[in-house]
Amino acid sequence: MSTLSRRGRGMVKDILPYFKESMIASSxxxxxxxxxxxxxxxxxxxxxxxxxLRQKLVDCAQEEPDHLFxxxxxxxxxxxxxxxxxxxxTVVGRKVDPSHVCASSGVGACLEMLSFALCEDGESxxxxxxxxxxxxxxxxxxxxxxxVPCERRAENNFSITRESLDDAKKRAEREGTPARxxxxxxxxxxxxxxxxxxxxxxxxxxxxxxxxxxxxxxxxANSVYGNDEFNSVTRVTGNDMGxxxxxxxxxxxxxxxxxxxxxxxxTQNKELMSAINMQSYFCAISCQTQTTIGGLLSDAPFIDSFxxxxxxxxxxxxxxxxxxxxxxxxxxxxxxxxxxxxxxxxELMEEDTVESEKKLWMSLFNESKxxxxxxxxxxSQENGWFRCCFAAVDEDAMMEGCRRIIDFVNARRRx
Amino acid sequence: MSTLSRRGRGMVKDILPYFKESMIASSxxxxxxxxxxxxxxxxxxxxxxxxxLRQKLVDCAQEEPDHLFxxxxxxxxxxxxxxxxxxxxTVVGRKVDPSHVCASSGVGACLEMLSFALCEDGESxxxxxxxxxxxxxxxxxxxxxxxVPCERRAENNFSITRESLDDAKKRAEREGTPARxxxxxxxxxxxxxxxxxxxxxxxxxxxxxxxxxxxxxxxxANSVYGNDEFNSVTRVTGNDMGxxxxxxxxxxxxxxxxxxxxxxxxTQNKELMSAINMQSYFCAISCQTQTTIGGLLSDAPFIDSFxxxxxxxxxxxxxxxxxxxxxxxxxxxxxxxxxxxxxxxxELMEEDTVESEKKLWMSLFNESKxxxxxxxxxxSQENGWFRCCFAAVDEDAMMEGCRRIIDFVNARRRx
Numbered sequence: 001m002s003t004l005s006r007r008g009r010g011m012v013k014d015i016l017p018y019f020k021e022s023m024i025a026s027s028x029x030x031x032x033x034x035x036x037x038x039x040x041x042x043x044x045x046x047x048x049x050x051x052x053l054r055q056k057l058v059d060c061a062q063e064e065p066d067h068l069f070x071x072x073x074x075x076x077x078x079x080x081x082x083x084x085x086x087x088x089x090t091v092v093g094r095k096v097d098p099s100h101v102c103a104s105s106g107v108g109a110c111l112e113m114l115s116f117a118l119c120e121d122g123e124s125x126x127x128x129x130x131x132x133x134x135x136x137x138x139x140x141x142x143x144x145x146x147x148v149p150c151e152r153r154a155e156n157n158f159s160i161t162r163e164s165l166d167d168a169k170k171r172a173e174r175e176g177t178p179a180r181x182x183x184x185x186x187x188x189x190x191x192x193x194x195x196x197x198x199x200x201x202x203x204x205x206x207x208x209x210x211x212x213x214x215x216x217x218x219x220x221a222n223s224v225y226g227n228d229e230f231n232s233v234t235r236v237t238g239n240d241m242g243x244x245x246x247x248x249x250x251x252x253x254x255x256x257x258x259x260x261x262x263x264x265x266x267t268q269n270k271e272l273m274s275a276i277n278m279q280s281y282f283c284a285i286s287c288q289t290q291t292t293i294g295g296l297l298s299d300a301p302f303i304d305s306f307x308x309x310x311x312x313x314x315x316x317x318x319x320x321x322x323x324x325x326x327x328x329x330x331x332x333x334x335x336x337x338x339x340x341x342x343x344x345x346x347e348l349m350e351e352d353t354v355e356s357e358k359k360l361w362m363s364l365f366n367e368s369k370x371x372x373x374x375x376x377x378x379x380s381q382e383n384g385w386f387r388c389c390f391a392a393v394d395e396d397a398m399m400e401g402c403r404r405i406i407d408f409v410n411a412r413r414r415x
Numbered sequence: 416m417s418t419l420s421r422r423g424r425g426m427v428k429d430i431l432p433y434f435k436e437s438m439i440a441s442s443x444x445x446x447x448x449x450x451x452x453x454x455x456x457x458x459x460x461x462x463x464x465x466x467x468l469r470q471k472l473v474d475c476a477q478e479e480p481d482h483l484f485x486x487x488x489x490x491x492x493x494x495x496x497x498x499x500x501x502x503x504x505t506v507v508g509r510k511v512d513p514s515h516v517c518a519s520s521g522v523g524a525c526l527e528m529l530s531f532a533l534c535e536d537g538e539s540x541x542x543x544x545x546x547x548x549x550x551x552x553x554x555x556x557x558x559x560x561x562x563v564p565c566e567r568r569a570e571n572n573f574s575i576t577r578e579s580l581d582d583a584k585k586r587a588e589r590e591g592t593p594a595r596x597x598x599x600x601x602x603x604x605x606x607x608x609x610x611x612x613x614x615x616x617x618x619x620x621x622x623x624x625x626x627x628x629x630x631x632x633x634x635x636a637n638s639v640y641g642n643d644e645f646n647s648v649t650r651v652t653g654n655d656m657g658x659x660x661x662x663x664x665x666x667x668x669x670x671x672x673x674x675x676x677x678x679x680x681x682t683q684n685k686e687l688m689s690a691i692n693m694q695s696y697f698c699a700i701s702c703q704t705q706t707t708i709g710g711l712l713s714d715a716p717f718i719d720s721f722x723x724x725x726x727x728x729x730x731x732x733x734x735x736x737x738x739x740x741x742x743x744x745x746x747x748x749x750x751x752x753x754x755x756x757x758x759x760x761x762e763l764m765e766e767d768t769v770e771s772e773k774k775l776w777m778s779l780f781n782e783s784k785x786x787x788x789x790x791x792x793x794x795s796q797e798n799g800w801f802r803c804c805f806a807a808v809d810e811d812a813m814m815e816g817c818r819r820i821i822d823f824v825n826a827r828r829r830x
Contacts, residue, residue, distance in 0.1 A: 003626070003628070005535050011531075011532060012689045012693070015693055054480065061478060063469060065672070068462075068468070068674045071674060097799060105520055106696070121422075121536065125418070141697075244418065256483060256484075258483070258484055258485045260483070271417060271419055271427055273417065277426075278426040278428070283520055283697055283698045284520050284521065286520075286675045286677075300681075
C-alpha cells in the first residue's frame with residue numbers, strides 16, 4: 001500500500017513519456033566505435049558549443065569569501081546586475097533593472113514559481129499546441145495546473161489567432177479550469193519557428209485585454225539562425241511590460257549549460273517579484289555557480305562571438321539535415337531557431353491516430369535505432385509529427401541518423 | 416489591485432518575522448572599526464570554519480566535461496556515492512546505499528519535496544515547539560501544510576513524551592488538518608539539545624504505530640560538542656529505517672556553506688524516492704557545485720579533522736558565552752550542539768505575554784543594539800525565551816554582545 005499523499009503518488013512516474021527509450025538510446029549511442037548504436041534525436045540539448053565554453057568556465061570559476069554564506073536567494077546583487085547587462089545587450093536593447101530579474105535553478109523552476117504565484121491549484125494556463133513536453137511537469141506536478149491547448153495548424157504555419165486564444169479561454173472555463181496565464185514559447189519549441197512581431201503584439205494585447213498573464217519563455221532567444229526574425233516580447237513592448245507580461249531566459253539552451261541549472265525571470269510586476277523572492281529559497285543557485293556564470297555573462301566580447309559562432313554551427317547542422325530530409329521527400333517545418341526540425345511522417349501511418357503515430361515511432365526506434373520526440377508527447381493535435389533534435393549529437397551521428405530515417409521511409413514507401 | 420493568485424498573495428511578506436531587524440543589524444554590524452554597530456545573534460550560521468574550508472574548496476573545484484549537460488537531477492551518481500560515503504563514515508556507521516540519497520538545493524527544498532510527497536494541501540506535520548522558524552515556510556508556503564505544535568516545557572528540559580505526540584495528533588485532527596508527519600530537529604534548533612536514544616526510539620515507534628512519517632532533520636548532525644550524545648535516527652533504527660522514517664542532512668550548518676545550497680534526503684522508501692526524483696528537477700544543484708562538494712566530502716582525513724576542529728571552536732565559543740551569561744544570572748539551556756544558546760529573560764517582562772516578549776526584544780535591539788531570534792518566531796509556548804546564535808559573528812563581537820546583554824539585564828533589574 002502506498003505511504004504517499006495523493007499528489008505524491010501522482011509523481012511516481014517517468015519524468016518524460018519517452019524517458020525509458022531515451023535512456024536506452026543514450027546508454028548505447030552510435031559512434032565511430034559503435035556503429036550499431038542508437039541515434040538519440042529526442043534531447044533538446046546543444047553540445048556543439050561545449051569546447052568553446054569549457055576554458056572560459058575554468059577562467060571564470062573563482063572561490064570568493066562570500067560564496068559561503070546566506071545571500072539573496074533569487075541571486076546575489078552582483079549576479080543579477082550581470083544578468084541584466086547580458087539581457088540588455090543581447091535581447092532587450094534597453095536598460096534592464098536588476099531588481100526586475102530573478103535567477104533560479106533552471107527555467108523549469110522559474111515557471112513553477114510563476115505557476116504558484118499567478119494561479120490556484122486547479123486553474124490553467126493556455127498554450128499553443130504542439131508544445132514542449134516539460135511544461136506539463138513545470139506547471140502541473142506541484143502547482144496543480146492544467147494546460148489547455150490553443151489550436152494551431154501546420155497549414156497555417158503553426159500561427160496563433162485571437163480567435164484561437166478566445167476559444168481556448170472559453171474551453172478552459174467550461175472545463176472548470178479557468179485560465180490565468182498564456183504560456184508562449186518563442187522561439188518556439190518544437191517547431192523551431194519565431195512568432196512575428198504582429199503576432200507577439202496581438203498576444204500581448206489579448207493578455208492585457210483579458211487580464212491574463214502572458215508568460216513568454218524565450219529560453220532560445222540567442223539560438224536564432226534562420227530567416228524568421230525573433231521578436232522578444234521585451235522589444236515588442238518597448239521594454240514596458242507592465243504587470244501582465246513576463247519573460248523567461250536561461251543558460252541551458254543558448255549556452256548548452258543544462259548541467260549548471262540556470263534560469264532567469266524578467267518581470268516588472270513588483271508584487272510578483274515579492275512572491276518570487278519568497279519562493280526563490282527553494283530553488284536557489286549555489287553562489288559558486290553564480291560567480292562563474294556571472295563572470296561569463298559580463299564578458300561582452302566573448303558572449304558576442306560565442307553567440308555568433310554557436311548560431312553558425314546551428315545553421316550549418318540545420319541546413320544540412322533539412323536539405324537531406326527534404327531531398328528524401330520528407331515534409332519538414334523550416335526552422336529559424338532552436339535545435340530541432342519538426343517533421344511529418346503521417347504518410348507512413350496506417351491510420352490517422354495517436355496509436356499509429358506511436359507504433360511508427362517505436363518501429364523507427366526498434367528497427368532503425370533512431371529516437372525522435374514523438375508528437376503525442378508534445379500534445380500535437382495533428383498526428384504523425386516528430387521533433388528531431390540535431391544538436392545533442394555530433395555531425396557524424398546526425399548524418400547517420402538522417403540516412404537511417406530516409407532508408408526507413410523509403411523501405412516503408414515500397415510496401 | 417493584486418494580479419496574483421490567493422496563494423501568491425500569501426507569499427508577499429518578509430521571509431522571516433525578524434528579517435527587517437536582521438538586515439539593519441547586518442548592514443551596520445559591530446566591529447573594531449564600528450564599535451557602535453549591532454551584534455546580530457539572530458542568524459544560525461557558522462562562520463568560524465570559513466578559513467579552513469576556502470583553500471580546500473579551491474582545490475576541489477574542477478571543470479569537468481560532463482558538468483555541462485543534463486544528468487540525474489537528484490544528484491549525479493558519483494556525487495550521491497560520495498554523499499553516501501560521507502554519511503556512512505560520520506553519521507550512520509553502516510553502509511548507505513547511494514540510491515537512497517537525494518541531493519538538492521538546501522534542506523529547505525528537501526523538506527518541501529517531502530511535504531508535497533507525503534501530505535495533501537491542508538494537512539499537517541506535528542512538531543515539538545519551540546521550533547526553527549523556517550519550517551513554517553518550508554512546509555507552508557507552497558505545500559500548504561499546517562505545523563501543529565507538540566507541547567514541551569523547559570522544566571522537563573524540552574523533552575517529548577508519547578502523550579504529547581498523541582495530544583498533538585488529536586488536536587490536528589480536531590482542527591481539520593490531519594497529521595501525516597512528525598518533524599523532529601535533532602540536534603534540536605533552537606534549544607541546542609540532543610534527544611536521548613530512548614526518546615528517538617519512542618518517536619520512531621510512535622510514528623510506525625500511527626503510520627505517520629517521521630522526518631528527522633539532522634542538519635546539525637556533525638556540530639555536536641557538548642555532554643549530550645547525539646543519536647541519529649539512522650543509528651537508533653540500526654540503519655533499517657523502513658518506509659516511515661526519513662533523515663535530512665546538509666552542508667549549510669556542519670560546514671558553514673549556506674551559500675552553496677546543499678541538502679540531502681536519506682530515505683529507504685522507494686516510492687517516496689520516486690516522487691522525489693520527479694520533484695528534484697525543480698531544485699537541482701549545479702553539476703559544478705556537485706563536483707566541488709563531492710571532492711570535499713570524499714576526502715575522509717580532511718573531513719574528520721575539519722569536524723573535530725569545528726566542534727572544538729563551537730565548544731570554546733559556547734562555553735565562554737554560557738559562562739558569562741550564567742555568571743550574569745541569566746537562565747540558559749546548556750547546549751550540546753548547534754550554534755545557539757537558548758536563554759530566558761522572562762524576569763524582565765512586564766507581563767507573561769507575547770507582546771511583552773516582543774517589547775523586551777525590541778528594547779534590546781534599539782537600546783543595546785543586540786538582536787536575538789525572538790521566542791515568538793520559534794513558536795515558543797512559554798514567553799521570554801530568545802535564541803542567541805553565537806557562531807555567525809567573531810569572538811570579539813560575541814563578547815561585546817554578551818557584555819551588552821548583561822548590562823541591559825542589570826540596568827533593568829535595578830528598576
